[in-house]
Amino acid sequence: MRRFGELEQQIMDTAWAADRPLTVRQMLQCVDRDPPPAYTTVMTVMDNLHRKGFLVRCRQGRAWSYRPAESRADHDARLMAEVLGSSADPAATLLRFVGRMSPEELNRLRALMPEPPGGGR
Amino acid sequence: MRRFGELEQQIMDTAWAADRPLTVRQMLQCVDRDPPPAYTTVMTVMDNLHRKGFLVRCRQGRAWSYRPAESRADHDARLMAEVLGSSADPAATLLRFVGRMSPEELNRLRALMPEPPGGGR
DNA sequence: CTCAACTACTAAGCACGATAGTAGTCGATG
DNA sequence: CATCGACTACTATCGTGCTTAGTAGTTGAG
Numbered sequence: 001m002r003r004f005g006e007l008e009q010q011i012m013d014t015a016w017a018a019d020r021p022l023t024v025r026q027m028l029q030c031v032d033r034d035p036p037p038a039y040t041t042v043m044t045v046m047d048n049l050h051r052k053g054f055l056v057r058c059r060q061g062r063a064w065s066y067r068p069a070e071s072r073a074d075h076d077a078r079l080m081a082e083v084l085g086s087s088a089d090p091a092a093t094l095l096r097f098v099g100r101m102s103p104e105e106l107n108r109l110r111a112l113m114p115e116p117p118g119g120g121r
Numbered sequence: 122m123r124r125f126g127e128l129e130q131q132i133m134d135t136a137w138a139a140d141r142p143l144t145v146r147q148m149l150q151c152v153d154r155d156p157p158p159a160y161t162t163v164m165t166v167m168d169n170l171h172r173k174g175f176l177v178r179c180r181q182g183r184a185w186s187y188r189p190a191e192s193r194a195d196h197d198a199r200l201m202a203e204v205l206g207s208s209a210d211p212a213a214t215l216l217r218f219v220g221r222m223s224p225e226e227l228n229r230l231r232a233l234m235p236e237p238p239g240g241g242r
Numbered sequence: 243c244t245c246a247a248c249t250a251c252t253a254a255g256c257a258c259g260a261t262a263g264t265a266g267t268c269g270a271t272g
Numbered sequence: 273c274a275t276c277g278a279c280t281a282c283t284a285t286c287g288t289g290c291t292t293a294g295t296a297g298t299t300g301a302g
Contacts, residue, residue: 003124005259016209025278038262043280045260062268062279076208077217080201087197088137090226095233096198105211106234112216113227126290146247159293164249166291183248183299249298256291267280272273 007037007045015055016072021065128158128166136176137193142186 004012014030015022022030024043031042046066049055054075055066070078087093101109125133135151136143143151145164152163167187170176175196176187189196208214222230 007260013209023279037260039278040263040280041261044262047281048259064280071213072209073213073217076204076214077221079204080214080218081221083197083200083204088134088193091229091233092192092194093197093201094230096194097201098230098233098235100198100202108212109215109219110234112212112219113231114219128291144248158291160247161249161294162292165293168250169290185249244302246301247299250296252293252295254292254294257289259286259288261286262284264283265281268278270277271275 007031007033007041008049011042011045011049012054012068012072015066015068016075018067021058021060021067023060023063023065025063027066128152128154128162129170132163132166132170133175133189133193136187136189137196139188142179142181142188144181144184144186146184148187 010031010033011027014027018030024039024046027046028037028039028042031037046055046064050057050064050066054069056069057064057066059065068075084090084093098106098109131152131154132148135148139151145160145167148167149158149160149163152158167176167185171178171185171187175190177190178185178187180186191199205211205214219227219230
């Protein structure tokens with residue numbers, strides 16, 4: 001499981017929140033940091049994220065335009081599944097995970113789960 | 122969310138799997154790496170893990186003896202909850218997470234969940 | 243006393259993220 | 273055509289954290 005650096009995380013957050021692919025210039029305008037990073041800083045980090053497979057890119061004129069390789073929900077769900085998958089005792093981990101949830105969250109989880117096979121009760 | 126380095130992960134795995142606190146010497150004998158790390162390497166990493174709060178220690182003679190600060194299941198559940206908590210859309214994330222589960226895993230999850238309040242159906 | 247086992251302290255190398263400049267290309271505009 | 277803004281590929285550097293492990297000193301058993 002890999003951790004994003006600060007700027008990487010900001011860039012991914014911004015890319016996930018955008019409704020279309022973003023060029024480096026557009027990303028630079030969205031990323032709110034003090035001091036503002038150089039154009040080439042943002043460019044390098046986006047290129048790195050592309051190389052690592054988190055962003056995909058296509059041409060927009062002669063600029064690269066980047067969008068996330070997977071949705072944020074997919075990404076986060078995958079992280080969660082990786083944690084659970086590497087756990088020595090998934091049942092105990094799930095029990096603890098569920099035990100951290102509020103009743104509302106539990107209800108939401110319950111509503112999300114497909115009905116068990118073998119129908120009616 | 123922090124990532125363990127390789128040796129850190131091995132040490133945590135070993136500490137979690139042990140049924141009692143381990144001294145550096147004992148940990149060195151359990152950690153299977155090629156080439157085997159120096160005693161002081163293991164000692165330093167365990168000290169770092171202690172400083173970071175992942176291991177707690179007590180005296181065993183004049184040696185420090187280390188055990189995990191939380192169970193593995195708690196640790197993993199916390200990681201999962203942190204991922205979910207930082208997610209922009211927890212419901213979508215949960216949906217995707219549940220969607221990755223096999224029917225058996227779903228049954229297990231279902232069995233783990235407390236009954237909804239307002240009983241009988 | 244000797245020696246094994248421990249500690250605290252220190253130092254160095256490597257990987258990675260962040261940072262950003264340079265040189266060159268390209269396309270629009272005057 | 274020249275200029276200039278915008279882009280790219282390439283390169284370099286610094287800080288952080290992990291890994292690595294040696295050194296000097298302490299301690300306790302034999």
